Amino acid sequence: MSKLDLMLFEEEYNLLQEIIGRLSKDASAKVVFLVDKNGQQIAAAGDVKSIDATSLASLTAGNVAATDGLAKLIGEKEFSLLFHEGEKDNLHISIVGKRGILVVIFDQNSSLALVRLRVKKASRELQEIFDQVEQRAQKELDPGSRFESPFSEITDEDIDRLFGD
Amino acid sequence: MTFINYASREINCKIVYYGPGLCGKTTNIQWIYEQANPEKRGKLVSLATETDRTLFFDFLPLDMGTIKGFKVRFHLYTVPGQVFYDASRKLILRGCDGIIFVADSQRARMEANIESIANLATNLRENGFDIRTIPYVLQFNKRDMPSAASMTDLERLLRFRNEPMVEAVANQGIGVIDTLKAAARQILMELQRA
Numbered sequence: 325m326s327k328l329d330l331m332l333f334e335e336e337y338n339l340l341q342e343i344i345g346r347l348s349k350d351a352s353a354k355v356v357f358l359v360d361k362n363g364q365q366i367a368a369a370g371d372v373k374s375i376d377a378t379s380l381a382s383l384t385a386g387n388v389a390a391t392d393g394l395a396k397l398i399g400e401k402e403f404s405l406l407f408h409e410g411e412k413d414n415l416h417i418s419i420v421g422k423r424g425i426l427v428v429i430f431d432q433n434s435s436l437a438l439v440r441l442r443v444k445k446a447s448r449e450l451q452e453i454f455d456q457v458e459q460r461a462q463k464e465l466d467p468g469s470r471f472e473s474p475f476s477e478i479t480d481e482d483i484d485r486l487f488g489d
Numbered sequence: 490m491t492f493i494n495y496a497s498r499e500i501n502c503k504i505v506y507y508g509p510g511l512c513g514k515t516t517n518i519q520w521i522y523e524q525a526n527p528e529k530r531g532k533l534v535s536l537a538t539e540t541d542r543t544l545f546f547d548f549l550p551l552d553m554g555t556i557k558g559f560k561v562r563f564h565l566y567t568v569p570g571q572v573f574y575d576a577s578r579k580l581i582l583r584g585c586d587g588i589i590f591v592a593d594s595q596r597a598r599m600e601a602n603i604e605s606i607a608n609l610a611t612n613l614r615e616n617g618f619d620i621r622t623i624p625y626v627l628q629f630n631k632r633d634m635p636s637a638a639s640m641t642d643l644e645r646l647l648r649f650r651n652e653p654m655v656e657a658v659a660n661q662g663i664g665v666i667d668t669l670k671a672a673a674r675q676i677l678m679e680l681q682r683a
Contacts, residue, residue: 330492337496362584363548363564364492364501378531378550382564386536386545389580474557475500475680483674486553486561487666 329461330360330423336457337367343449344426345369351442352434354413357427358420358450359384366424375429384417384427407436418443421451490584491680499560502676503584504669507609508591509601510542510570513630516659517591518549518565521669524662525551543569546581556677563673570605579612587624587676588613589668591659592647594629594637602647624675625652628668633658 332340340358348356348369355370357377363385365377387406395403408415416428416439426447428439464471492501506514515535522533531550538544546566553561566585568578590609592602610620629643640656648654653671657664 329490332492332494332496334496337494360490360492360584362490362492362503364503366492366494376532378564379534379548382548382550382566383534386580389583390545390577393576393580473680474559475677478556478677478681480674482556483670483677486556486673487670488554 330364330457331461331464332366332457333460336453339453340450341367341369343446343453347426347428347442347446351428351430351439353428353430353439355427355429357381357384357429359425359427361385361388361423361425370429380427384425388417388419388425405440416440416443418447420447421454424450424454426450491586491676493559497560498558499562500556500680501562501564502586502673503564503566504587504589504672504676505582505585506565506567506589506591507578507582507605508570508630509593509598509605510572512570512591512593512598512602512605513657513659514567514570514591515541515543515547517589517628517630517657517665517668518547518567520659520662520665521551521565522549524666529553542571543567544574545569545577553673561677563669565669572604575608575612578608579615582612582616582618585616585618585623586679587626587672588620589626589628589672590647591628591630591657592643594631594643595634596636596638599638599646606647606649621650624672624679625650626655626668626671626675627652628655628657628659628664630657630659630664632656632663633661 344356344358344367357368358366359381360366363382365381391403404419406417413429413431418426420426430439508514529552534548536545549565551563566581568581613620655664655668659665
């Protein structure tokens with residue numbers, strides 16, 4: 325497994341979920357998503373069912389990656405915030421630490437100023453959890469670690485079964 | 490980068506289809522989309538030009554079933570093959586778990602295949618991966634074309650690490666699933682080695 329693998333345990337996941345749940349309420353948002361920079365959805369809160377979350381995660385990551393490329397072209401490290409204004413709904417995208425992207429979808433029941441304010445606070449809290457996840461992952465890389473992966477005994481048959489053979 | 494969520498018991502893997510322009514990367518993914526059980530596939534997202542050339546990427550999420558009690562989900566991506574979209578190709582490789590290289594079997598495209606593999610090696614390196622060790626499958630597409638090179642020639646020119654090879658005619662679905670399966674096998678076996 326590459327050292328970049330992201331492993332989330334229940335406790336960490338619940339903490340992340342709690343933070344974005346609170347953000348969704350405090351910012352009067354419609355939906356809040358926490359996405360990984362590689363395009364995987366990590367957590368979601370609000371009216372989640374109204375949106376194709378998987379496509380949203382992948383397109384957001386693509387968007388952030390492309391904007392990142394643009395930033396580097398003009399000599400910036402990154403653009404930490406992207407804002408897309410629609411007729412009814414708006415999209416507020418911000419970077420959290422090294423690997424997270426926070427997506428807030430809101431309408432006229434909220435405002436850009438409120439969303440920015442709440443996102444700032446939530447980002448700090450999310451960052452702390454991501455740091456903990458990273459520290460734990462580092463520890464598990466240690467050869468003396470007692471962590472045992474549940475995938476240590478995957479067989480060829482397991483894989484064949486995935487493909488219905 | 491495999492994302493393992495112990496809370497929702499899910500494993501997410503990212504597989505990228507790479508190869509020269511018009512080799513059939515999008516055709517592979519489209520065929521999988523059309524054949525997959527609608528309950529198990531997500532939406533096929535295609536960021537393409539008006540003439541259906543891939544502009545940024547195609548994306549297809551697939552639920553594969555469970556392994557050791559974890560739901561396995563593959564995220565399939567294609568890159569734009571045209572040479573001048575290199576910056577986009579590099580971005581899409583970010584955090585990938587495995588590569589499917591789709592080679593165009595036609596003799597006239599051999600140079601484009603070789604260039605694309607070299608480009609893949611560079612872009613992987615810039616993302617912190619090594620083309621010699623990352624899960625990797627070589628698909629020889631368009632085997633039905635009259636101008637297709639022999640398998641011996643293709644292997645000699647394009648195979649460099651004893652990787653699995655699959656003969657394919659992607660627009661008829663031949664070899665498409667076998668290719669994906671070969672990639673899945675390597676990626677999941679990689680998890681085992683953790």
